[in-house]
Amino acid sequence: MLTITLPDGSSRQYADRVTPLAVAKDIGPGLAKAAVAAEVDGKIVGLDTPLPADGSASLKIFTRKSPEALAVMRHSAAHLMARAIMRLYPNVQLAFGPTIESGFYYDFELPHNLSEEDFPAIEEEMRKLVAADEPFERLEESRAKAVAICRELAQPLKVEHIEQGLAEHPSLSFYRQGEFIDLCRGPHVLSAAAIGTAFKLLSVAGAYWKGDSTRQQLQRVYATAFWTKEELDAYLAQLEEAKRRDHRVLGKQLELFTIDPMVGQGLILWLPKGATIRGVLESFVKEELAKRGYQAVYTPHIGRVELYETSGHYPYYSDSQFAPIEMEDNERYLLKPMNCPHHIKIYQSRPRSYRELPVRLAEFGSVYRYEKSGQLNGMTRVRGFTQDDAHIFCTEDQVADEFRSCMEMTQQILAALGMNNYRVRLGFRDPKSDKYVGSDESWRRAEAELVEVCRGLGIDAVPEPGEAAFYGPKADFVVTDCIGRLWQLGTVQLD
RNA sequence: GCCCACGUAGCUCAGUUGAUAGAGCAAUGCUUUCGUAAAGCAUAGGUCGCUGGUUUGAAUCCAGCCGUGGGCUCCA
Structure with a gap:
């Protein structure tokens, strides 16, 4: 019963x-x-x-009214897409195919290089599968049987995933639809007709197997699906609308900034109108900083390599820095990739008494980072930029207060700029990694304090292990842009 | 850096299976005129990203390079 x-x-x-x-x-x-x-x-x-x-x-x-149902249907649509691709191309290996915020994707390994030209044929095959309306059938198998099935299906990526990624699962589930069988936790809709035909393949991209850049690169197909054609069209129209608000489009139209290959990739030239906006923003932030007891400082754009070696930054970020400038007397200078060591030298410039703490040093510090060419993006990811950067020197029992006021200031400034679509991510250390400096005890205390302060401020902060900087935990403000992409803007870090 | 796509007048783009470059807007001139999300006519403007190659002939095919976009990885 x-x-x-x-x-x-x-x-x-x-x-x-x-x-x-x-x-x-x-x-x-x-x-x-x-x-x-x-x-x-x-x-x-x-x-x-x-x-x-x-x-x-x-x-x-x-x-259909619930988001959970939509996610289930989209995952079924991902299976349908994988099945269609396997029907159209030989030797397809399946990787992962999850639902994401506004649709789904599936990663494949296959000899044929997929491009957008292939999309109509794939969509057509998917429509045929919807019309055939075959059921999704769940199969539970033991680990050994599951491995055998994946071997038989010539799916080595799935075999690897069962043996390594799913080592703790005694039994595993598959979903079968006609000739298509995929290792999958599910759930799925009952049969293909429930998916409907309001789906669309959107783009193809490279993606590393298991997100590991040392491993093979797979082909990822992004797509989306809705219950009705109207919803799909509305979503596509929204994407078009967002493109018109793209800062790269507006920056050109309104003559705010430009980038010239002759100057260099990722190096921004501010046009007069853009400079006016920047000036207003800087004045606003400077006032806010002054109100809160920050003292303005200035530091040079270069520093000796030894400075960054002493601070500990050098080995961690050497691959994304401009190469050192070698002088005749064997001095080596680095184009400043971060302001931290400079501010620390200012703090050290004379003996300090605990009575003058906290000392808050602030600067619009220009820094230069040799970002990989593939990750440059308009003004949001560049090789030279100016950070609104500050370093606070304080005693341990001042940490919570300082952290709190810094978080509050970040919230207030984002709110003043109308940026309300963000979340706070707490970057904690990965317990399994040894890249971090400092004692276990101080890490535990620091992380606990961040959680406590966020709770006090009513911020819904999500802790994420492994996201910390090597020297301390942090709180990142991750902002969503008009096309739904995520960008880490403000960050408050503890050292 | 890696995968895919793209790179034609200031801007947005069209150029079918290779044969001496087109449109709209902007600009300039004239006209009309009160027109305030785009008044009419006319003119000018491009070694079709760069460099090689195939070809009688390439914007159109091939290779390399540079740049841009969508992702992946990274993010002090």
């Missing part, structure tokens, strides 16, 4: 083994028709996943 609790608090009892779909039918034919997926005790499952035979369970039915 199973007792099911529904979201409205009511409950139902079943003597036989039932599925979410059966329960939905029981509640009403309308609900059964609209159902896409379900949630049992907080876990999203397919409509055909049997519920426990005994005991009790909470059940929620997801219809």
Whole structure:
């Protein structure tokens, strides 16, 4: 006997083994028709996943109105796309194909180089599969059997993933649809027709296997899917609209800035109108800094290599710096990649008493970084830029207050600029890595304090291990741009 | 750096299977005139990213380089 609790608090009892779909039918034919997926005790499952035979369970039915259902459908669409590509091209190896914020992607290894020209044929094949409406069938297999299946299917990437990535799972699930079988946690829609035809392949890109740049590069196909053509069209129109607001388009139209290959990639030339805007922004930020007790300083654009070796930055970032300038007397200078060591030298310029702490030094410091050519992007990723940068020297019991006021200032400035679409990411250390300096104890204390301060400010900050700088944890303000891309802007770090 | 795509007048773009470059807007001139998201007519403007190659002949095919865009990786 199973007792099911529904979201409205009511409950139902079943003597036989039932599925979410059966329960939905029981509640009403309308609900059964609209159902896409379900949630049992907080876990999203397919409509055909049997519920426990005994005991009790909470059940929620997801219809098209819920984001969870959309995510399930998009993942099924990813399978459909993979199946279509395997039908059209030989020797396709499957990697991963998850749902993402506004659609889905799937990574493949295949001899044919995919390009946008191939999209219509793939979409056509997908439409055929939707029309055929074959069911998605879930298979549970032991690890050994799962490996054997993937070997037989000539899917070495899946074999590797089972043996290494999923080492702790005693049994694994597959989803089959016709001739297509894919290792997959699921869930999926019941059959292909539920996906509909409001989908579109968007772009193809390279992506490293398991995100590791030392490993092979796969072909990633980005796509999206909606329940209706209207929603799909609205989404595509929104992308077009966002393109018109792209800072690179506006920067050109409004004559704000330009980039000239003769000057160099990623090096910005500010035009008079852009310089006016920059001037206003700088004045605003300078006032805010002054209000909060920051003292302005200036430092040079270059420094001796030994300076960065002493600070410890040099080995960590040597691959993204402009090469040192060698002088005749064997002096080597670096184009300044960060302001930190300079500010520390200012602090050290005379003996300090604890009574003068905190000392807050601020500068619009211009820095130069040799970013890889492929990651340059308009004004958002460049090789020369000016940071609104400050370093606060304080005692340990002042840390929480200083961190708090710094977080508040960042929030206020972002709010003043109308940038409200952001989240705060707490970069903590990866316990398994040894790249970090400092004692375990001080790391623990620092991380705990960041969490505490964010809680106090009502910031919903998500801790992410492995995201810390080598010398300390940090809080990053990650802003979403008009095309939905993420950019780390402000960052408050502890050393 | 890696994968894919792209690089034609100031801007946005068109140029089918290779044969001496086109449109709209902007600019300039004239006209009309109160027109305030684009008034009419006319003119000018490009070694078709660069360098090689294939060809009787290349913007159009091939190679290399430079640059841009979408991603991946990285981010002090």
